[in-house]
Amino acid sequence: xxxxxxxxxxxxxxxxxxxxxxxxxxxxxxxxxxxxxxxxxxxxxxxxxxxxxxxxxxxxxxxxxxxxxxxxxxxxxxxxxxxxxxxxxxxxxxxxxxxxxxxxxxxxxxxxxxxxxxxxxxxxxxxxxxxxxxxxxxxxxxxxxxxxxxxxxxxxxxxxxxxxxxxxxxxxxxxxxxxxxxxxxxxxxxxxxxxxxxxxxxxxxxxxxxxxxxxxxxxxxxxxxxxxxxxxxxxxxxxxxxxxxxxxxxxxxxxxxxxxx
Numbered sequence: 001x002x003x004x005x006x007x008x009x010x011x012x013x014x015x016x017x018x019x020x021x022x023x024x025x026x027x028x029x030x031x032x033x034x035x036x037x038x039x040x041x042x043x044x045x046x047x048x049x050x051x052x053x054x055x056x057x058x059x060x061x062x063x064x065x066x067x068x069x070x071x072x073x074x075x076x077x078x079x080x081x082x083x084x085x086x087x088x089x090x091x092x093x094x095x096x097x098x099x100x101x102x103x104x105x106x107x108x109x110x111x112x113x114x115x116x117x118x119x120x121x122x123x124x125x126x127x128x129x130x131x132x133x134x135x136x137x138x139x140x141x142x143x144x145x146x147x148x149x150x151x152x153x154x155x156x157x158x159x160x161x162x163x164x165x166x167x168x169x170x171x172x173x174x175x176x177x178x179x180x181x182x183x184x185x186x187x188x189x190x191x192x193x194x195x196x197x198x199x200x201x202x203x204x205x206x207x208x209x210x211x212x213x214x215x216x217x218x219x220x221x222x223x224x225x226x227x228x229x230x231x232x233x234x235x236x237x238x239x240x241x242x243x244x245x246x247x248x249x250x251x252x253x254x255x256x257x258x259x260x261x
Contacts, residue, residue: 053160060249064248065253102135104184108127113213117157143188149185152182153181157179159180163175197213209225230242
């Protein structure tokens with residue numbers, strides 16, 4: 001009975017993740033034992049190592065900001081976008097729409113079961129409790145209305161993950177910081193993201209060839225496009241030069257005021 005219950009659970013889990021390749025492969029790798037072992041630099045004192053990572057990651061962003069001419073990094077945003085219950089008549093996104101309880105409930109059900117140890121309630125338990133929908137909706141709308149993200153929502157557990165197993169594990173530059181936020185914080189992000197993405201899509205503001213962070217786009221669609229262009233050029237007896245650029249700490253160095261403008 002236990003074996004059958006376990007098989008049914010994972011079978012249903014795989015089926016439910018059929019439209020989410022990233023989560024699906026995470027599950028498959030977990031079941032097959034293909035999980036990367038956690039690597040850390042050699043150290044005698046864990047607290048000193050944590051502080052060293054913290055200084056490295058923060059100094060890295062500060063130095064990049066200084067090189068590209070950003071005086072205040074991370075940036076402080078003076079502008080706020082207010083909340084409205086009606087659609088804005090202009091083509092600019094000057095207001096957030098009020099989030100309905102049905103939308104919050106839908107996002108609760110569609111969210112993965114991931115939890116953070118900072119969460120007071122496990123995610124799966126929160127998602128199964130219908131009574132939390134109303135207070136969560138009020139919390140999200142209050143944040144949108146005031147233009148303020150609560151400080152506790154910004155607290156994250158940061159895990160340094162090595163970028164490639166072939167890199168020097170004793171070099172801080174071989175690691176990237178992965179932040180794990182409170183579940184309610186990520187719920188607020190999803191509510192904001194749905195409105196931003198809706199605005200960008202409805203106004204055709206997305207870049208034509210952007211594959212990241214767009215529905216039905218991925219690294220697969222990007223690779224298909226590049227491969228197709230190369231093959232077409234080969235048929236036309238043309239030479240293709242491919243230039244790949246990697247921006248260090250790209251998200252951390254975005255100027256928020258320029259972004260809003």
